[in-house]
Amino acid sequence: MADPTTTSVTFPTGATDGEATVLGTYVLPRGAGVVVDSTPFxxxxxxxxxxxxxxxxxxxxGVAYEVVDCVTGAIGPEGEFAAGAAIPVRRGDEAWRWLVVHLVDGEPPAPGRTVGLHVDRDRRAALSAAxxxxHLMALALNEALAGRWRKEVRVDGLGHPDFDGTAVQVSRIDAGTATDRYRIGRTLRRRFDTEGLREALPGLAFQVNERLAGWLARDAPVRIDAPGPDLTARRQWxxxxxxxxxxxxxxxxxxxxLGELTSLTVELMLSDDGSELVAVTTPQRS
Ligand SMILES: [Zn+2]
Known part of the structure; x- marks a missing residue:
């Protein structure tokens, strides 16, 4: 088997199709993992x-294989392969090589084969919108909550205290919405005033939605800046x-x-004990 080096990725430019050479295949619990030299996945x-x-x-x-999922893989210093949650080091660890692993059912194409790669475009477009x-919701939420900070805190790209970056615990994007969960624990409360937050939520959501609508109306361009083609390159939105x-x-x-969206709205919810703020962001595509 060829020794795969870090996979080159083309998805940051928005690519959904490509052609590549199979470098290796791996047996995984959920099917066969196919690694290629370059991928839009x-x-x-x-x-x-x-x-x-x-x-x-x-x-x-001429044979089509369904790619049922795509995960991160890595090869360690001793040549050991791991995928997804089984990878024992953090993303980008330089002692490891980083791979895109395409999960397919059945016997995978052999190393050395040339393959065409085609991402499900509708699903990709929905995920990109969410x-x-x-990211936009985070900026608008930071602005709406800016007056509640009692102490200096790092600021976001618009100069507002970065509530999102400080408190976010989980961010999950799916084909319809993005859900962000913020922890409002004791440490945060020392710096951030939560007095009346529950009652303020409808007004905050209104303020966020106004800002989002304003940004959409200006049709601002969006891109990904990447220092290189590697999977683990430090990219920026x-x-x-x-x-x-x-x-x-x-x-x-x-x-x-941003003009690809006809609307973008947030719903804000506070858990019963007040320790978690949940933001559900819903885009509508034109
Ligand atoms: Zn992101």
Whole structure:
């Protein structure tokens, strides 16, 4: 078997199709894992698993293989292979090589074969919309909550205290919505005023939605900046908002312009004990 090096990825530019050479195959609990030299498929990140892996098809010699999921794989210093949650180190650890693993059913195409790679475009577009929406919501939420900070805290790309970056515990993107869960624990409460937060939620959601609608109306361009083609390159989401161009570290896929959405709205909920704020962001595509 060829010794796979880090997979090159083309999804940051928005690509959904490609051609590549199979470098290796692995037996995994959920099927066969196919590794190629270059791919448009976005894999689930094992360290910050926000955007799910792409699905689609892989075509070799006229035979189509359904790609049922796509995960991150890694090969350690001793040549050991691990995938997804079984990877024992953090994303990008330099002693490991980082791979995109396409999960297929049945006998996978052999190493050395040329394969066509085709991502399910509709699902990708829906995930990209939700992911762009998730970043915008975070910026608008930071602004809406800015007056509640009692102490200096790091600021976001628009200069507002970064509630999202400080309190987010889990971010999950799916084909319809993005769900962000924020922990409002004792440490945060020392710096962040939660007085009347529950009663304020409808007003905060209104304020966030107004800001989101304003940004959509300006049709701001969105792109991913990448220092290189490697899966683990430190990529950034860049959005040219009217106020300022904003950058957020991000490994996912995105829209090209905010005008691709007809609406973007958030729903804010506070848990009964007040320790968790949940934001559900819903994009509508044109
Ligand atoms: Zn992101």
């Amino acid at each position: 976005h894999p689930l990140d094992h360290t910050w698993p926000d955007q799910p892996g792409d699905t689609g098809t892989l075509v070799a010699g 992911h762009t929406g998730c 860049v959005c040219e908002l009217p106020e300022r161009t904003v950058r957020i570290p991000c490994g996912g896929t995105h829209l090209r312009r």
